[in-house]
Amino acid sequence: MPWNVKDTMSLRQEFVSLAAAQDLPFSELCRRFGISRQTGYKWIERHKEQGVQGLADQSRRPHHSPMRSPQRVVDIVLELRRQYGWGGRKIERRLCDLGHRNVPAPATITEILRRHGMIQPHESALRQHWQRFEHEHPNSLWQMDFKGEFRTLESGRCMPLTIAV
Incomplete structure (x- = not known):
C-alpha cells in the first residue's frame, strides 16, 4: 500500500476548501491540520486576496531595516x-x-x-586566533598550569597545579 504523501501546498488548499465548506467547527479543523486558529485565518485571508498563489510560503525578510547604518x-x-x-x-x-x-x-x-x-x-x-583543546582520542592532550604559591596558616607553602585532561 503506497504512502499518502501530500505537500504543503496541497494541504493548505485542502484546509481552505474544508474551511469554505463549513462542515466542521473552525477550531476542530485547525486542530486536525495541526495549526493554530491564527494561522488558519491567515491562510483563508491570503487565499481570498491572492488565490492559490497566496498559499505559498512568503519571504520573512523585513521590508526595511530602521537600524541600518547610514x-x-x-x-x-x-x-x-x-x-x-x-x-x-x-x-x-x-x-x-x-x-x-x-x-x-x-x-x-x-x-x-x-x-x-x-x-x-x-x-x-x-585569522582565527584561538584553537580548541580537542583531540581525536581521550588523554592525547594534557594541559598543566602552575598557579603560583601562597602561604598557609601553618607557616607552610601551597603550590597549586591544575591539570586539564
Whole structure:
C-alpha cells in the first residue's frame, strides 16, 4: 500500500476548501491540520486576496531595516578600508578619533566590509586566533598550569597545579 504523501501546498488548499465548506467547527479543523486558529485565518485571508498563489510560503525578510547604518557612514568605512586595509576595530577607533557620532560597533563595521566583498571568508578563517583543546582520542592532550604559591596558616607553602585532561 503506497504512502499518502501530500505537500504543503496541497494541504493548505485542502484546509481552505474544508474551511469554505463549513462542515466542521473552525477550531476542530485547525486542530486536525495541526495549526493554530491564527494561522488558519491567515491562510483563508491570503487565499481570498491572492488565490492559490497566496498559499505559498512568503519571504520573512523585513521590508526595511530602521537600524541600518547610514550610507555616509558606510562610505567612510569602505574608504578607510581601501586606504589602510584596517579591520572593524581599528576603523571604529579611527571614526571615534575623527569625532564622528553614533559610530557603529566593530562587529557591525566588519559586517559592512563583508557585505561589500572587502573581507573574504577564507581570509577570516586564517585569522582565527584561538584553537580548541580537542583531540581525536581521550588523554592525547594534557594541559598543566602552575598557579603560583601562597602561604598557609601553618607557616607552610601551597603550590597549586591544575591539570586539564
